[in-house]
Amino acid sequence: MGSTPRRGVDRMAYSTQPGHRMLLVLDVEGFGAAERQRNPIQEAVRDGLYQVLRWALNAANISWDDCYHEDRGDGVLVLIAPQVPKAPFIESLPQMLIKALLQYNESAPRPEERIRLRMALHAGEIKHDTQGVTGPSIIRAFRLIEAPALKTSLAQSPGVLAFIVSDWFFEEVVQNSSIDDPSRYQPTTVKVKETTTRAWICLPDHPYQRETEQLTEISAPRQLPARSGLFTGRIRELAELTASSIVDAEFKGTTPIMVVSGMGGIGKTWLALEWAHENIDRFPDGQLYVNLRGYDPSGAPVAAEVAIRSFLEALCPSQRDIPVGTDAQAALYRRKVADRRMLILLDNARGGAQVVPLLPQSSSCTVLITTRHQPTELIVAHGARPLSLGTLNDTEARELLAKRLGPHRVDAEPDAVNDLVSYCAGLPLALSIVAAHAAAHHDFPLAALAADLGDASARLDALDGGGLSANLRTVLSLSYQALDAQTAEVFRVLGLAPGPDIGEAAAAVLTNLKPDQARTLLRRLEEAHLLQRYLPTRYRMHDLVRLYAAEWARQDDQALGKLHGLISYYIHAGYAGERMLYPDRKKVEIGDAPMEFELPSFTDDSSILAWFDQEHPCLIAAQTTAERLGWETQVWQLAWTLHGYLWRRGHLHEQRTTWEAGLAAARDLDDATIEGLAHRLLGQAYARSQRLTEALEHLYRGRELAKQTGDTHGEARSYYDLIMVWRQQNNDRLALNHAKEAFRLFEPLDNLVWKAEALDRMGWHQARLGQYDDARSSCEQALALFRDARNRQGQAVTLDTLGYIAHHCGEYDQALDQFHESLELCRDLGATYYEADTLEHLGQSLAALQRRAEARLVWQQALRLNRTQERAADADRVAQQLAELDDESVN
Known part of the structure; x- marks a missing residue:
């Protein structure tokens, strides 16, 4: 790491007393690489190392202030106070280092400032002389950090940390830990200079591949809900599921698919979860679970696209790794589960069309589906093995009651128990409710409960799949009548x-x-x-x-009014959050929030997004309910409230469907202003999904209606949104004309951000057309306006455009400064779409300056982001630039 003044604290215990100490040595991978030769970068990396180390030690309850630390050649040596136990260095410190490194790297302004670490752990006698601390133990620790196997392990790992422990440390600490798993460590022989010793390497965020299982990219997801401790019977059904899964996996070589079907309340989910937990060891790479709500009373089953997105959020380390398009998400989901031994439990499916997109193309996975319909389509087309679930027999029903009420109470009233079993007709849900009622009134005789059940009348209509008996109605009625x-x-x-x-x-x-x-x-x-x-x-x-x-x-009579109030609450709460996320978005009129309820208290973007993450399925269902009841105003207001959140999170399917409903409601209201807004925002959603023909249709109609109603902002925004279409079609001249028209219409509206956005787009397309002086003037005006408005995303985009202009004018150093400033803003905001563009442009300037290694690094990052975002044309262009760079290096 080079020679720098020693950093650390000289404690009396270390300066005067020899003794046995815990030693920690760390080294930054590639510290002396060419891209880090500039001194400011090396200093930033060194400062980052100390920042990460200080935070991680304190987080692991190892006081940084009680440590002695100094730079030693290519490594940092840390001596630990003698009273500190050694176990935390393997049980908590590695994970704290990983967390700190990931957070630091995410915020690093330049790629070359990101850090991956090697770490060595040892313990032994040390002493102090005029040069600092010395002793054979310190020499041994530095030999470990230089081990070739350790360097290779980190180089081949996608993680950020690799560490090595001495043989002594492994035997005395690792093997005696009650938390750490010694099987995570790989033995190696270290031969460095005159030292030959045995040591153990661990990759805490990318474990070594074992012979019996494959590596996983992230921790295996564990999404199964808990099993019920009251599960009863079903011995034959459990055995049949096991036999089906084994036969398909071992002999057919295809994905084992089992489908449990039966009427509502029969216990399909109960059985599926019991089998899943009984066989969980067969799926070491994780278990995925989704309730598809095929028969939800709201009438809104979970779309396959939404389920796939939820699976990817569990399978991907970061939402940045999830592409935007639904097709790309489906393809990534199939790749993520390929060759992994996983269970995928699709609960409460409505039919084959809902589950087929969720089926993996891998025989290593097992799929378990529950549904109320006979799975004919899945049997014929996908070789699914069906299991039709019937009711519990009388013996199993009595056993369930005995588990809930205790055997003594059941044995004391056999006739009453026989009546209860008969009335419940073997339906697990009915038996559970009866048992709960009896348990709540433990002093009531069961005979009285049985008499009440016999007197009640049936009220619940038959359901799909054969219908429910009157007994369930009786049980539900009894439970309801018992309420105050x-x-x-x-x-x-x-x-x-x-x-x-x-x-x-x-x-x-x-x-x-x-x-x-x-x-x-x-x-x-x-x-x-x-x-x-x-x-x-x-x-x-x-x-x-x-x-x-x-x-x-x-x-x-009052129920619908209360439902209307709830949907109004969802609208006003979401609207309050949306206004904080996008303060420059033009307001719409939704009326005053009713006095009788209190809106959520939002403190920052994170709290707003957390609220939407939790509530947005309810808001989607609320729109479906409002649509069904003819509450058109609430339908379009919910679409508007959800728009920004769905855009931010990349939920394109829901963004389109909410505005399709919003447009239909606007038409029913016969309000041209609202209809124009709905056309425009639906056009936005289509444009982002690259459905350009539909996008043009709606954006043109939105612009026409805005003109008719005198909505200058809507007309200007329609021109601005159309730029997205023309840019995807590489029509720079038409895009420039639309940007100018948008600016002309925005200019009198007295909103800095709107004008700046139009100016930035003017500058970009002027630059694309070679009009560099005009482009620079447009962008400098835009940047000033964005800064006045404190809009950081606009600043990032405009700085990138200014860098693009400087590059094409041969001003490469200025371009680099502007690109780096843009990247810093993009990464702080999590604006990965714009980050990819800026990385590509930065690589072009670096290549022009013959800084090929740096150009290759940033283009590789741009390529990864473009592929993640399903930007095929952009990815191909960056890949071509990389190939040309490699050809130049060879020649």
Whole structure:
């Protein structure tokens, strides 16, 4: 790492007393590489190393201030205070270093400032002389850090850390750890200079491949919900699932697909989860789970594209690795699960069309599906093995009641138990509710409960797949009648709540109660097994229970008004968050928020995105509900509220579908202003999805309506949005004309950002046409406006354009400065789309300056980002530049 003044603290314990110490040596990979030869970069890397090391040691409860540290040639030596235990150096420090390195590298302004580390751990006697600390143990530690096998391990790893421990440390610390796994360490013989010794290497964020299992790119996802401790019977069905999975995997060489079908409430999910947990050791590379909600009362099954996106969020280390397009996401999902021994559990599917896109093309994976329909399509087209699930037999039903109520209570009233078993007709859900009611009234005789069940009348209509017996209606009625009046009212109205679940704040709005009151009543419903609290503040109902609750809600004259209030809450809460995310977006009129509910308190972008991440399925379902009920105003308002979030997160499928519904609602309202807005934003969504013909159709119509209604902003924004289409078609002259027209219309509207955006686009396309003086003037005006408005994304884009102009004018040093400043902003904002463009342009300037190694590095980064974002033409262009660079190096 070069010779620099020693850094560290001279403690009395180290300066005067020899003794046994824990030694830590670290080295930055490639510190002396050509791209780091400039002194400011080496200094930045050195400072980054100390920043990372200080944070990681403190996070692992190892005080940095109590350590002695100094630079030694190519390494940093750290001596640990004698009272510090050694176990944290393998049990927590590596993960803290990895976390700190990833955070530091994410924020590094230049690629060459990013850090990967080698680390050596040893312990032994040290002493102090005029040159610092000395001793054979220190020499041994530095020999370990120079081990060729350690350098090779890190070079071949996609991770950021590789460490080596001495043989003594392995035997005394690693093998005696109650947390660390010694099998993660690979033995090696270190031969450096006069030293020959045995040591052990570990790659904590990229483990060594074992003979029996393949490497995984990230930690194996574990998405299975918990199994029930009350699972009963189904011995034959469990064995049949196991036999089907083994036969397909071993003899057919195709993906084992098992489909459990049956009526609602029969226990399909119960069985699937029990089998999955019983066989979890067969799937060491992870388990994926999704509830496809094929029969959700809201009528909104989970689209395959949405399910794939959720799987990728579990499979990818960062959302930056997930491409934008749905086809690219599907292809990445198949690659991620290929050759991995994984279980994919697709719960509550509606039919083959919903699950076929989720099937992997790998015989190493196993797929388990639950559905209410017979899986004929999957059997014929994909060789799925069906398992039709019937009811529990009487013995199994009694066993379930005994597990819930205790054997003594069941044995004491055999006739009453026989009646209960008969009334429940072997339906696990019905038996569970009966048992819950009996457990809540442990002093009631079971005979009284059986008598009540016999007297009740049937109310629940038949469901798909054969229908439900009247007994389930009786059980649900009994549970409902046992509620007090206020809790029963909450139960009824929850049956109308859109979405897969509901949060406590939304439930308070829906029930028109104070949050504390609502929370108390939700807990009562949870205790009655009519509601499940699956997260600390979120609840969901079983589909059948919700249908029953909705029946009662439809008899309540005030229920629809409460539902309207909930959807209004979703709109106003989302609108408040959206305004903070995009303060320069033109406001729309949604009315004042009702006084009776309190909106979420958002503090920053992260809190807003977290709220949307959790609530957006409910907002999507709320739009579907509003559409079904003819509440057109709420339909388009929900589309508008969700637009920015869906754009930021890359949920293109939902962005299109919400605005397709929003446009239909706007047409029904016969409001040309709202219809023009809907056309334009739907056109935006189509353009981003590269569906350019549809994008043009809607953007042109949006522009026409804006002109008719005198909406100058809408007309200007239509011109601006059309630039996205022309740029993808490489029509720079038409794009420039549209940018000028957008600026002309924006100029009198007194919004700095709108004018700056148009000026920046003018500058880009002027530069593309070779009009460099005009381009620079346009961009300098844009940059000034963006800075006045404190809009950092606009600054990043405009700095890139200015760098592009400087490059083409031969001003390479100026171009480099502008590209680096743009990159710093892009990375701080997470604007990976613009980062890819700037990296490409930076590489061009570096190549022009004959700095080929640096150009190759940034072009490789640009290529990766373009491929991740499904930008095929851009990726091909960067790849061609890389190939030409390599040809020049050879010649």
